[in-house]
Amino acid sequence: MxxxxxxxxxxxxxxxxxxxxxxxxxxxxxxxxxxxxxxxxDKSVPYEEAKNYFVKNTVPSGEVGARKIETQEHFDSYFGPAATMGENGMPTKIDFNTHFVIAILSPETDLKREDVHVGLSQIDSNIIVSFHEHLGEKMSFTTRGATILIVDKKYNGPVTLQESEEDHSGHDHGHDHSH
The missing domain is CATH 1.20.5 (Single alpha-helices involved in coiled-coils or other helix-helix interfaces)
Known part of the structure; x- marks a missing residue:
């Protein structure tokens, strides 16, 4: 047994x-x-979001959408540093020897920018930027938002913006941001 x-x-x-x-x-x-x-x-592309910059008032209001920026001089023509108080108050450093920037310029608005959703992917050598900006309540002034993405040059390629149709604010802005 x-x-x-x-x-x-x-x-x-x-x-x-x-x-x-x-x-x-x-x-x-x-x-x-x-x-x-x-x-x-498509393959996901890593990036770092640059903080503490503002869109210069010399940038025409019609310049909206994604653009690739590969030099400090070109970057400085669009953005100025906006240092703030606190531990993370300095503008993010960008090394244009090893990185490039994808800047997404939003139109001027009097609606509060509450949330931004961004994704980068690469198909062949093309970089596809998925972007949606959630706007909220009305403000007493206008502002111009920008999202600045720092990307390693090993992902270098033409940039295309795919703006999400989803609009949580209840407003249909209908802007074409592709360039």
Missing amino acids: KKLPIIFFAAASICLVACNSAQKADSKDSVSTTSQAEKEV
């Missing part, structure tokens, strides 16, 4: 090892399939 539990245990162990090996083989197949699929799909 003692042999039955030992035989059962041995059979269960063999089954467990065989099942585990089959799962590993399946996962290897799915990994190679996934990597093949990734080649055909």
